Amino acid sequence: MDRAGIELNGVWYRWPSRPIVVVCIDGGDPAYFERGVRDGIVPNVERFMKQGFGAVAEGNVPSFTCPNNMSIATGSPQSVHGISGNFYLDPDTGEAVVMTGPELLRTRTVMAEFSRHGARVASITAKDKLRRQLGKDMDLGAGSVNFSSECADECTLAEHGIENVLEFVGMPKPHMYSPKLSLFVLEAGLELLAERRPDILYLSLTDYIQHKYAPGEREADRYYRDLDERFGRFDALGAVVALTADHGMSDKSHVDGSPRVIWLQDVLDARFGKGSSTVICPITDRFVAHHGALGGFVRVYCHGGLDPENVRRVARGLAGVEAVHDKATAARLYDLPLDREGDVVVISRSDACIGAAEADHDLSGLEGHRLRSHGGVSESRVPFILNHPLRPEYAARAAAGPLRSYQIFDFAINGVDLP
Numbered sequence: 001m002d003r004a005g006i007e008l009n010g011v012w013y014r015w016p017s018r019p020i021v022v023v024c025i026d027g028g029d030p031a032y033f034e035r036g037v038r039d040g041i042v043p044n045v046e047r048f049m050k051q052g053f054g055a056v057a058e059g060n061v062p063s064f065t066c067p068n069n070m071s072i073a074t075g076s077p078q079s080v081h082g083i084s085g086n087f088y089l090d091p092d093t094g095e096a097v098v099m100t101g102p103e104l105l106r107t108r109t110v111m112a113e114f115s116r117h118g119a120r121v122a123s124i125t126a127k128d129k130l131r132r133q134l135g136k137d138m139d140l141g142a143g144s145v146n147f148s149s150e151c152a153d154e155c156t157l158a159e160h161g162i163e164n165v166l167e168f169v170g171m172p173k174p175h176m177y178s179p180k181l182s183l184f185v186l187e188a189g190l191e192l193l194a195e196r197r198p199d200i201l202y203l204s205l206t207d208y209i210q211h212k213y214a215p216g217e218r219e220a221d222r223y224y225r226d227l228d229e230r231f232g233r234f235d236a237l238g239a240v241v242a243l244t245a246d247h248g249m250s251d252k253s254h255v256d257g258s259p260r261v262i263w264l265q266d267v268l269d270a271r272f273g274k275g276s277s278t279v280i281c282p283i284t285d286r287f288v289a290h291h292g293a294l295g296g297f298v299r300v301y302c303h304g305g306l307d308p309e310n311v312r313r314v315a316r317g318l319a320g321v322e323a324v325h326d327k328a329t330a331a332r333l334y335d336l337p338l339d340r341e342g343d344v345v346v347i348s349r350s351d352a353c354i355g356a357a358e359a360d361h362d363l364s365g366l367e368g369h370r371l372r373s374h375g376g377v378s379e380s381r382v383p384f385i386l387n388h389p390l391r392p393e394y395a396a397r398a399a400a401g402p403l404r405s406y407q408i409f410d411f412a413i414n415g416v417d418l419p
């Protein structure tokens with residue numbers, strides 16, 4: 001077995017001397033931990049921050065789930081791994097394509113690369129949509145696993161490296177829209193850690209609670225208490241525990257509770273004619289009930305000679321818009337793959353979101369809740385917490401900044417000072 005370590009995307013990762021657990025708290029805005037520490041509901045995380053390391057790092061823009069999970073898991077920016085949204089418009093076909101196929105991912109994950117060098121790794125996600133990219137080229141031979149709680153009852157040794165997961169975890173299959181979908185991921189990770197002692201675990205949760213409840217609300221507090229209790233158990237089992245998030249979360253409603261939406265496709269259709277542009281909301285996935293596919297970042301593709309500059313001029317004049325960029329500028333500013341970028345990028349302020357055509361968004365899933373969502377620059381700040389202090393070299397790097405969330409595997413594997 002090769003115990004030297006691995007190199008991936010310009011980073012050398014030493015061989016872990018104890019299990020590394022990286023948790024991506026989907027939608028885990030730093031405000032939840034700030035409030036949780038103040039209210040005394042996250043004692044383990046509070047201890048990690050005091051005795052280990054705690055900071056707020058920069059995540060990717062667009063602050064969506066797939067781009068940030070892939071950055072964290074590959075230790076690279078979007079320009080390297082290629083996943084710049086949950087959705088993009090295929091320039092060859094003109095079709096909107098979901099960006100979850102492994103063929104779209106341009107590099108391997110830290111877990112996959114370690115597994116190919118003989119390490120035992122585990123990648124467990126709440127939603128199945130991330131699973132195939134996270135496990136791209138993963139070698140399941142040495143007891144590695146790759147599965148989701150969403151499809152926990154369908155696991156096979158051949159595809160997921162594990163079977164009978166419900167029995168293994170001792171929990172029934174959780175409902176798609178419930179905090180249990182995330183807790184199942186953590187329980188499965190704890191069980192694996194205790195039984196198989198993997199070298200690396202990547203655990204990615206779902207943002208169901210954060211979309212619905214603000215920091216300090218009872219349901220959010222309960223969820224964070226539940227998370228914290230499990231983080232404490234990972235720590236007690238001797239793992240290096242690293243906590244981050246894919247994106248934050250902002251309230252995007254009017255005072256009366258109705259969502260503050262810029263219906264950009266309607267604006268552009270009225271101004272330039274139907275069919276002259278396509279607004280793609282890259283937050284879109286199959287699970288839109290809690291945000292109605294409304295986020296803080298959209299891409300506009302121009303057709304039939306529509307000048308992107310005209311789109312930019314109109315977008316800049318809209319209330320609630322924070323920034324408008326042409327393709328090249330957006331790619332440069334946010335380190336995005338140019339070949340998957342739209343002609344125009346429009347980003348909303350934290351208190352507003354951007355949709356396509358009003359008729360195409362179903363907001364009934366909000367069920368009277370205020371709209372909380374993400375996607376813009378304002379939701380790109382995320383926690384960066386480790387349960388052990390940093391070695392001097394890494395402490396200096398963190399202090400010099402900017403600290404990026406996709407450095408968390410580097411910091412967790414190479415950067416902590418272990419007793």
Ligand SMILES: [Zn+2]
Nearest residue numbers: 026027065246
């Ligand atoms: Zn997310």
